[in-house]
Amino acid sequence: MPSFDIVSELDQHELTNAVDQANKEVTTRYDFKGTDSSFELKESMVTLKTESEFQLQQMLNILIEKANRRGIDVKCMEVKDPEIQLKTAKQVVEMKEGLDAPLAKKIIKAIKESKIKVQAAKQEDTIRVTGKKRDDLQAVMQLLKGMEDLDMPLQFNNFRD
Template structure:
């Protein structure tokens, strides 16, 4: 029986490249001269450091631009509130990865409500879809691409015929 997995993955190598490009742009831009502005990446946490909140907003825009060019969907960014002090401003951005239980349940419920002849099973941080026909699986993919209320980017992989 044909099957595929629904996952939400983050390409960490591309994220590292996007951070490096953003750091390079910030160090060369005239409006950031002498501000010690930088991006730091630890696992899936990006920290923006600079002097003012206005510069934080500019740094966020630069990061979004570089991430989009690298194929990283900005839906996976969870932006925390900025920490503003006298001469420093800091903001943390968490990069979300994997399907947590509420989102996986929402996906399974949407598939069951659509009355397609497929089975959906939650397996850890992915959802496995199996069906008798390849067309039914492709209909599920179209259904999920059309869902606007999902706050994570989805990928479909491990397609077996």
């Protein structure tokens, strides 16, 4: 019986490359000369450190641009509020990964409401979709790609025929 998994994964290697490129750009840009501006990556959290709120916004734009170029969807970025003190400004960007329960329920509900003859079941942080026909599974993929209100990027893997 054909099946595939719906997941939301983040490529850590590409994230590391994006942060490295952003750091390189900050060190070479004229408007950041003489400032102690940097990006730090710890697990799936990127910390932006600089001297002013304006520079923090510029750094966030740089990070988003570099992540986009590396194929990281901006939907998985959760930008926290900046912490501004006298001479330092700091902001944390959390990279979300995995399907949480409300999103999984929303996806399963959309699949069931579409009346496509498939079964969808949540398994930890993935959703397994099984059906009798390969065409039905591809229709589900197209349905999910067309959904605009999902706040996480989805990948389809482990397609078995």
